[in-house]
Amino acid sequence: MDLSFTPAEQAFRDEVRTFLANKVPARLTDKVRHGQHLSKADHEEWHALLHAQGWLANHWPQAWGGPGWNAVQKFIFDNECALAYCPRTVPFGVNMLGPVLIKYGSEAQKQYWLPRILSGADWWCQGYSEPGAGSDLASVKTTAVREGAHYIVNGQKTWTTLGHHANMIFCLVRTNREAKKQEGISFLLIDMATPGVEVRPIITLDGEHEVNEVFFTDVKVPVENLVGEENKGWTCAKFLLTYERTNIAGVGFSVAALERLKLVADRVMKNGQPLSRDPLFAARMARVEIDLENMKTTNLRVIAAVAGGGAPGAESSMLKIKGTEIRQELNSLLRRAMGPYARPFVEEGEAPGQPEASFAAAQYFNNRKLSIFGGSNEIQKNIISKMILGL
Secondary structure, three states, X not given: OOOOOOXXXXXXXXXXXXXXXXXXXXXXXXXXXXXXXOOHHHHHHHHHHHHHHOOOXXXXXXXXXXXXXXXXXXXXHHHHHHHOXXXXXXXXXXXXXXXXXXXXXXXXXXXXXXXXXXXXXOOEEEEOOXXXXXXXXXXXXXXXXEEOOEEEEEEEEOOOOOOOOOOEEEEEEEOOOOOOHHHHEEEEEEEOOOOOEEEEEEEOOOOOEEEEEEEEEEEEEEHHHEEOOOOEHHHHHHHHHHHHHHHHOOHHHHHHHHXXXXXXXXXXXXXXXXXXXXXXXXXHHHHHHHHHHHHHHHHHHHHHHHHOOOOOOHHHHHHHHHHHHHXXXXXXXXXXXXXXXXXXXXXOOOOOOOOOOOXXXXXXXXXXXXXXXXXXXXXXXXXXXXXXXXX
16 A cells, blocks of 8 residues: 555655755765665765755744645655665754754744754754663753752763764753652753763674763753753653654654565575565565554654644654564564575675675664663553553
């Protein structure tokens, strides 16, 4: 099944395809296609291309630089980017912080920070998780004590994605240690060049430096960098997480992964016929494709609700659960299809036995994290049970 588009939507899809074909360098899409590491410069180049086109913050209001797209247009754009093997837009500034500032930031904060997000002047990272506060995010222990015109921040954040590239970090900090968990938290913007900020790398299973630990020792942060009210940061945190979880669903990435899986399954032979004709393997492919088509529809509904001025609620948790399960199943099927060629690592310069062999296993192992970060899937089920079922 495929979605039917109106003539205007088909024309928009053609416009997106033309832009991607003519403006995005093949060296970027080749890196994505073959699962290669993207440098900071690669991410910045993609960011700049989208900004120049006016398509970077495609879910922002037009008043703040958004293109004014409807839900279907955003869906089409995300799908086409994934199918063309474009880089992922680094989400922390555009997709996460931007909507929070638009909704909860002061006029001065919006006027200053939003243009810098669009231009790429600031690279943001996310300071949420801590060693003792992952899925139980309300247990954050990093403190911010008000001293005159500054907060003094002390503590530690972990799993800070691409924090080694960032110059700014938005953080959840505890400003009232006597209040209940959620009631004593504030949302703070911190310059990572401030004395007392230290970033240490965490090397992941595939050998990549993607995540980090960030330490704060007597870091002075101007009071005007507080977003919203002091001790009311949990409201900002929840709002941001709904956007993060919707994005983690990765509909476009799953569509591209399914297309790749079908090509591999048609090429790989088992018992003298393509793997795609094996009853058990074909059944698993059919099941994940049905799940993906259903998720497309749900994703469109959530995007439409946001475009109408709302914010994704429990639906974002549903998308996060199903989206991550689908992506992990697609990774598993591709690795299974590659058989002995799906080695975890291929030496640099070595010709792999199959085009997908260089990343099938590494992607499979790395993406086990999808059902954990952004709030584990078990936590998302609790959210759904409370918000929808009233349990």
